[in-house]
Amino acid sequence: MFRIFTVLMGGVFWMPWCAWAADIPPAAPQQKMNVTAIIMFFIFVAVTLGITYWAANRTKTTKDFYAAGGGITGFQNGLAIAGDYMSAASFLGISSMVFAKGYDGLIYSIGFLVGWPIILFLMAEQLRNLGRYTFADIVSFRLQRIPLRTLSAFGTLSTVILYLIAQMVGAGQLIRTLFGLPYEYAVIAVGTLMILYVAFGGMLATTWVQIIKAVLLLSGASFIAFAALSFVDFDLERFFRESVAAMKQSALADHKKVVSDGKNILAPGGLVTDPISAISLGLALMFGTAGLPHILMRFFTVGNAKEARKSVFYATGFIGYFYILTFIIGFGAVLLVAPHTQYMDMVKGTLMGGNNMAAIHLSHATGGDLFLGFISAVAFATILAVVSGLTLSGASAVSHDIYASAICGGQVNEKKEMMISKMAALVIGCIAIYLGIQFEKQNVAFMVGLAFAIAASANFPILFLSIHWKGLTTRGAMIGGTMGLLCTIIMVVLSKTVWVDVLKNPAPLFPYKDPAIFSMTLAFLGSWFFSITDGSERAKNEKLAYEAQLVRCETGVGSVGASKH
Numbered sequence: 397m398f399r400i401f402t403v404l405m406g407g408v409f410w411m412p413w414c415a416w417a418a419d420i421p422p423a424a425p426q427q428k429m430n431v432t433a434i435i436m437f438f439i440f441v442a443v444t445l446g447i448t449y450w451a452a453n454r455t456k457t458t459k460d461f462y463a464a465g466g467g468i469t470g471f472q473n474g475l476a477i478a479g480d481y482m483s484a485a486s487f488l489g490i491s492s493m494v495f496a497k498g499y500d501g502l503i504y505s506i507g508f509l510v511g512w513p514i515i516l517f518l519m520a521e522q523l524r525n526l527g528r529y530t531f532a533d534i535v536s537f538r539l540q541r542i543p544l545r546t547l548s549a550f551g552t553l554s555t556v557i558l559y560l561i562a563q564m565v566g567a568g569q570l571i572r573t574l575f576g577l578p579y580e581y582a583v584i585a586v587g588t589l590m591i592l593y594v595a596f597g598g599m600l601a602t603t604w605v606q607i608i609k610a611v612l613l614l615s616g617a618s619f620i621a622f623a624a625l626s627f628v629d630f631d632l633e634r635f636f637r638e639s640v641a642a643m644k645q646s647a648l649a650d651h652k653k654v655v656s657d658g659k660n661i662l663a664p665g666g667l668v669t670d671p672i673s674a675i676s677l678g679l680a681l682m683f684g685t686a687g688l689p690h691i692l693m694r695f696f697t698v699g700n701a702k703e704a705r706k707s708v709f710y711a712t713g714f715i716g717y718f719y720i721l722t723f724i725i726g727f728g729a730v731l732l733v734a735p736h737t738q739y740m741d742m743v744k745g746t747l748m749g750g751n752n753m754a755a756i757h758l759s760h761a762t763g764g765d766l767f768l769g770f771i772s773a774v775a776f777a778t779i780l781a782v783v784s785g786l787t788l789s790g791a792s793a794v795s796h797d798i799y800a801s802a803i804c805g806g807q808v809n810e811k812k813e814m815m816i817s818k819m820a821a822l823v824i825g826c827i828a829i830y831l832g833i834q835f836e837k838q839n840v841a842f843m844v845g846l847a848f849a850i851a852a853s854a855n856f857p858i859l860f861l862s863i864h865w866k867g868l869t870t871r872g873a874m875i876g877g878t879m880g881l882l883c884t885i886i887m888v889v890l891s892k893t894v895w896v897d898v899l900k901n902p903a904p905l906f907p908y909k910d911p912a913i914f915s916m917t918l919a920f921l922g923s924w925f926f927s928i929t930d931g932s933e934r935a936k937n938e939k940l941a942y943e944a945q946l947v948r949c950e951t952g953v954g955s956v957g958a959s960k961h
Contacts, residue, residue: 431769432765432766432768432769432770433768433769433770433772433773434769435769436769436770436772436773437772437773437776439773440773440776440777441589443608444589444593444601444605444608444777444780445592447597447601447604447605447608448592448593448596448597448601448605449596449597450601451596451597451598451600451601451604452596452597452598452601454600455597455598455600455601457810458529458796458810458813458814459529460598460599460600461598461599461814461817462528462529462530462598462599462693462696462792462796462817463528463529463599463693463696463697464598464599464600464603464697465600466696466697466698466699467697467699468603468697468698468703469698469703469706470698470702470703470704470705470706470707470709470710471706471710472603472607473603473694473695473697473698473703473704473706473707473710473711474706474707474708474709474710474711474713474714475606475607475610475611475710475711475714476603476606476607476610476694476697477606477691477694477707477708477710477711478610478614478710478711478714478715478718479605479606479607479609479610479613479781479782480606480690480691480694480781480782480785481508481685481691481711481715482610482613482614482714482715482718482778483562483563483566483778483779483782483844486504486508486718486719486722486844487613487617487722487755487775487778488566488569488570488752488753488754488755488756488775489504489562489566489752489844490504490505490508490719490722490723490726491722491725491726491729491754491755491758492726492729492751492752492753492754492755493726494722494723494725494726494727494729495726495727495729495730495733495734495751495754496650496651496654496751496754497650497654497661498643498654498659498660498661498662498663498726498727498730499661499662499663499664500664501722501723501726502723503664503674503677503678503681504681505719505720505722505723506719507677507678507680507681507682508681508685508715508719509712509715509716509719510681510682511681511682511683511684511685511686512685512708512711512712512715512716513712514682514683514685514686515685515686515691515708518686518860518863518864519686519859519860519863520695520701520704520705520707520708521701521704521705521949521950521952522534522863522949523692523695523696523704524695524696524698524700524701524703524704524952525701525948525949525950525951525952526863526945526948526949527692527695527696528696529693529696529792529796530548530552530689530692530693530789530792530793530796530797531548531552531689531692531693531855531859532544532545532548532549532552532793532796532797532801534859534862534863535548535858535859535862535873536548536801537862537945538862538938538941538942538944538945539862539868539869539870539873539938540870540934541801541802541806542801542802542805543870543874544858544870544873544874544877545797545798545801545802546797546798546802547858547873547874547877547878547881548793548797548855548858548877549793549794549797549798549802550854550881551687551689551850551851551854551855551877551881552689552789552790552793552797552855553790553793553794553824554850554854554881554885555687555688555689555847555850555851555854555855556689556690556786556787556789556790556793556824557790557824557827557828557831558846558847558850559688559786559844559847560783560786560787560790560824560827560828560831560832561828561831561832561835562844562847563779563782563783563786563828563832564583564586564587564779564783564828564829564831564832564833564835565832565835565836566752566775566779567582567583567586567776567779567780567783567832568580568582568583568586568832568833568836569749569750569752569753569836570582570749570753570756570772570775570776570779571585571586571776572749579833579836580833583829583832583833584829586776586779586780586783586832587783587825587826587828587829587832588825589780590780590783590784590787590825590828591787591821591822591825593605593780593784594784594787594788594791594818594821594825595818595821595822596818598788599693599697599788601784602781602784602785602788603694603697605777605780605781605784606781606784606785608777608781609774609777609778609780609781610714612774612777613718613774613775613777613778614714614717614718616759616770616771616774617718617721617722617725617755618721619762619763619767620721620725620728620755620758620759620762620763620767620771621721621724621725621728623762623763624724624725624727624728624731624732624758624762625724625728627731627732627762628731635727635728635731636662636727638731639661639727639728639730639731640660640661640662642730642731642732642734642735643655643661643730643734645734645735646730646734646735647737647740647742647745648734648740648745648746648747648751649744649745649746650746650751651730651734652745661730672908672913673908673909673910675913676849676908676910676911676912676913676914677909677910677912679852679912679913679916680848680849680852680910680912681848682852683851683852683856683912683916684847684848684849684850684851684852684856684912685848685851686851686852686856686859686860687851687852687854687855687856687859688847688848688851688855689789689790689793689851689855690785690786690788690789692789692859693785693788693789693792694707695707700952701952722755725754725755725758726754726755728758728762729754729755729757729758729761732758732761732762733747733754733757733758733761736761739757739760739761755771755775756768756771756772756775759771759772783828787821787824787825787828788821790820790821790824791817791818791820791821791824792817794816794817794820794824795813795814795816795817795820796813796817799813799816800813800816835898837897846888846893846910848912849884849888849910849911849912849915850881850884850885850888852912852915852916853880853881853883853884853911853912853915853916853918853919854877854880854881854884854915854919855877856916857876857877857880857916857919857920857923858873858876858877858919858923861873861876861920861923863949866939866942867924867927867928867939868923868927868938869926869927869930869932869934869935869938869939870934870935870938871926871927871930871932871935872922872923872924872925872926872927872928872930873923873927875922875923875926876918876919876920876921876922876923876924876926876927877919877923878922879915879918879919879922880915880916880918880919880922883911883914883915883918883919884911884912884915887906887908887911887914887915888911890904890905890906891904891906891907891908891909891911892904892909893909
């Protein structure tokens with residue numbers, strides 16, 4: 397294993413330099429080499445690979461691999477959860493959304509944040525007391541194991557793949573701007589590192605990579621936001637007033653359109669134009685949080701329900717602060733980046749590297765080359781950490797839910813299960829690389845919204861009902877969850893995002909981009925109706941088993957304890 401690890405490390409370090417020598421396609425924006433950014437990038441990669449090596453020596457069992465041995469503290473886990481949640485799609489995508497649309501970018505910021513009270517008050521302790529490695533452990537606690545684990549695994553993989561696409565697109569664009577490398581090489585480099593972290597370090601390495609990245613990202617974003625505010629002497633009224641004036645002078649195509657349409661960037665209405673779309677997007681962002689498999693897995697890394705509750709408390713604080721910063725950064729970019737043609741691709745009428753680079757260019761406007769290098773490396777670290785968490789949750793669904801539980805009935809050798817998980821990480825990584833290249837032109841924040849719709853419609857309803865509703869049966873959960881999953885996927889395929897933008901059809905067959913309002917409703921109604929009409933003996937036993945589940949859920953008696961590293 398060490399020999400393979402050494403070879404792969406060498407490949408990762410040399411890949412960017414080999415690619416540097418390759419011809420850059422004419423369509424790719426030409427960037428000068430940022431030595432500071434490259435040095436910081438390699439320092440981060442070296443440190444994280446060192447952590448991976450350290451973690452690999454301490455990952456001996458499936459509990460170590462899936463849940464870091466259960467020995468992470470509440471504060472550490474809160475930082476790691478925040479690290480998982482503060483993705484590159486959020487950092488680059490939301491700040492660029494605010495940069496292009498103004499006030500409406502808050503829809504994403506607030507939507508991502510308000511899901512956390514749901515987890516804190518309704519699910520945190522229950523997740524820790526009932527679960528072990530994946531959220532399917534909870535869903536199948538008193539219901540039939542094989543069908544529900546299979547359904548949960550499909551819900552997990554669908555969410556993970558879509559979320560990974562957004563992260564890989566962000567990675568490719570960032571590294572193309574940073575190194576001047578072709579987009580495809582950048583995506584391959586990120587995918588290779590991601591596979592290394594997960595396959596060799598498991599949850600322990602992923603957790604510490606997340607913690608480091610969360611500290612760096614919060615520090616960097618704070619500096620950008622406060623530096624932007626310092627240009628107006630921390631006068632918020634002047635900050636927004638001058639941002640509006642700067643947009644009117646901007647040569648960017650998005651800004652020209654906003655000005656020509658007579659829209660006010662300090663008022664809502666420019667991004668979501670009808671109530672159904674607004675409600676649907678809000679539902680996806682709020683309840684999708686409580687259905688994200690890589691976030692749910694983190695509640696199994698702490699020792700007890702008290703630490704799980706602390707995790708959410710700390711994570712909510714860090715995440716709330718971060719999303720306030722993205723709003724300031726977006727308007728800061730309007731004020732300090734948009735008026736300067738040095739940051740623009742005048743041919744395309746966009747920012748250099750695309751409009752998702754607003755935060756990166758603002759870091760240069762506020763801190764020069766040195767800080768541009770730092771924040772670029774931090775953004776890259778953000779992508780690496782998040783994709784590692786996603787890949788680990790996808791690999792766990794394959795190895796723990798499908799292979800070990802559904803196929804082998806729980807009778808499987810731990811080493812073989814871990815090997816299956818590592819192979820699954822390799823396959824998921826390759827899929828993410830391929831799809832990341834195919835979806836290059838999509839807005840990364842919007843792609844995250846689609847992943848949240850699946851999490852909200854396929855995972856959250858059956859997870860929530862299995863914890864809080866005695867009447868849920870296997871038949872109800874299976875039919876309701878399947879309806880939510882299929883409805884979401886079909887509606888996404890028929891929407892403008894895939895039907896028009898990817899498949900090049902003239903008009904979408906489904907008029908809304910966000911299907912959550914329909915798919916979540918169908919999932920809950922399906923689960924309820926097919927449960928109350930289930931009069932089988934199995935359904936009666938499942939309802940009777942709820943009392944025992946409730947005792948463990950509230951007290952934690954019988955749950956798996958922590959271990960130390």
